[in-house]
Amino acid sequence: MYLIQIFLVLFFFFAILKVAGRYRASELSLSAAIAWTVFWLAAAVIVIAPNSTAYFAKIFGIGRGADLVVYLSLALIFFIIFRLMVKVEKLNKEITLLVRQMALKNKDLK
């Protein structure tokens, strides 16, 4: 086992503990907690047995397992970023609605 593998698996372990903690504090839904736990476990599997990715890479027609991991990760990250941007914009608009209501209501009170 290389040092990087030990570090990463330890990190993933703490990440799973964090997920559990957030779920218990009701900050994370059950489905999200399960999804993230599966994600970190999959990451641990890949780190412990990197050649496992080679099998999947061959199925997708890609040369190396690491490349497959990078491609999938990039796609997932862009998708998540897109969702976040849409969410942030929605929040911004909601804040504006609140600020506007306050401005109009306070005017009538004066």
Added chain:
Amino acid sequence: MFYIIIPAYNEEKTIGRVISGLFENGYNHVVVVDDGSTDGTAKEAERAGAVVLRHIINRGQGAALQTGDEYALAHEAEAVVHFDADGQFDAADVAPALAAMHVARAEMVMGSRFMDRRSLVPFSKKYFLLPIARVINFLFTGIWLSDAHNGFRILSKNALRKIKITQDGMAHNSDVVRQVKKHGLKFIEHPVLVVYREYGQGLGGGIKILWDLLFAKLT
């Protein structure tokens, strides 16, 4: 009743003069929307005699205009005039624009710096930024205008009811034009004087506007 809506962000130095100028030209209903200013804009505006609506945090010029529009609508305005707080507009331009709107039976008037030769627009704006802005506006709205992002606007009561500004930031101009087209409202352009003391929206501002328009289109 005509309501003059002035969105203002940190314009304590000019807001008083702008309001007086409008009063002198006979417009009694001036509404300043203080968009979370950190200076004395609200106080100066109240002192000058305007109605002041306060956004407790800064939301953007488009958001401030929409707040003013909703106020005017609730107070049975016949029309609203959008007017800048920085003293770069001339209150004397309002009457001719209103008259032109009446004659043309239009629902909206958009100010233009380029229909007469009074405005001295900075070189890089006139020959670089604005032509590009006009093309971008055309792509997003389908309408060719002689100017782009001119804050001078008059909206009839009907236009006020139909148009809801959803772009909180500076992209509100394109947003309004797009909605005018969508609702088939008649509009005209009218010359206005703009005196340049500050540059206004530069390339960075323009890029942000383009991004906001694209983002709204894609989501």
